[in-house]
Amino acid sequence: MVMTSSPLRVGIAGLSGRMGQGLVKSALDAGCVVAGGTCRDPGATSFSMAELTRDGSITLCADMRQLADISDVVIDFTHVSSVIDHAAALKDAGVPWVLGTTGLSEKDQRAVDEAAQTIGVVQAANFSAGVTLVLRLAREMGMALSAERFDAEIVEMHHRQKVDAPSGTALAIGEAVAQGRGVKLSDVRAPAREGHCGARKTGEIGFAALRGGQIVGEHELLFTSATEQITLGHRAFDRRVFADGAVQAAEWVSGKIAGLYNMEDVLGLS
Structure with a gap:
């Protein structure tokens, strides 16, 4: 070339x-x-x-x-x-x-x-520049908010035609949190919950995928302890x-x- x-x-x-x-x-x-x-x-x-x-x-x-x-x-x-x-x-x-x-x-x-x-x-x-910053912050939050105290959950929603779940961006956010905590996502990723699935395990990173309409992309990362919750989100309009x-x-x-x-x-x- x-x-x-x-x-x-x-x-x-x-x-x-x-x-x-x-x-x-x-x-x-x-x-x-x-x-x-x-x-x-x-x-x-x-x-x-x-x-x-x-x-x-x-x-x-x-x-x-x-x-x-x-x-x-x-x-x-x-x-x-x-x-x-x-x-x-x-x-x-x-x-x-x-x-x-x-x-x-x-x-x-x-x-x-x-x-x-x-x-x-x-x-x-x-x-997206915004998602790039979210990933950076997710890594830093994962490092600062211990798995013993804070449960990490990622919720994403996309248009009804999207065929994969969770989205690649949601998985990237999960990877960032896991990296911040010094673990592999594959070792702590929780599958979608349905039915009698038992109590949440300490250190899990959970995912929930929603589909509907023509939503371009919404992602939300939640760190929740017994006393507080911190939410980090991004919403794409186009x-x-x-x-x-x-x-x-x-x-x-x-x-x-x-x-x-x-x-x-x-x-x-x-």
Whole structure:
């Protein structure tokens, strides 16, 4: 890949999806060029290419390797099943990667980590500046509020079409709390409660997932003791906030040395 000066050529994986369309608009508003994108169904009529790109000049690519060839950086919010292939393609092409796909297995994450030895990768469960601050505060609160005294519960709500639960952001908040407490989330995560499930165990991090309407995303972290409760929350009104953050990450990682970065790095909080 030959880096261009300006404007930045951004490739978008999953171009025709709801998030993909938002990324196109955010990239154009930021002064970037949308070099191209992958699309599950290139013949889809659910959106107007000319309207989306404002002039219709965009390349629909057959796969990630073709997209990498024409891009300075690729933004990827596609399905977890694509992560390993995308990691290999972008690593081989030397193209930075902004990855918002969640639900990765250990094998998937290893592929991302290996790619980050060759290219810059910004990986985040949520690209909102507000959520980035929530994650930072959740880690600090987990450190300050002991598991023996404070029960940690995470409640999230999303639109009725969302297929995974808990959300990637909710799990990231749980990871932050666990990190602050010096434990692994997998060791303390409580499954959704239903029926006669017994008393809450000390140190558990619980999750509750709600679905309904067209809510973009709401997350609330509650620390509750016998005498007080502290609540930390975030509410997204427009998914554009995620697209804008991803484009900001794309601009930031362009030209950076190889490594695995997050939104705290992008926002200068690390």
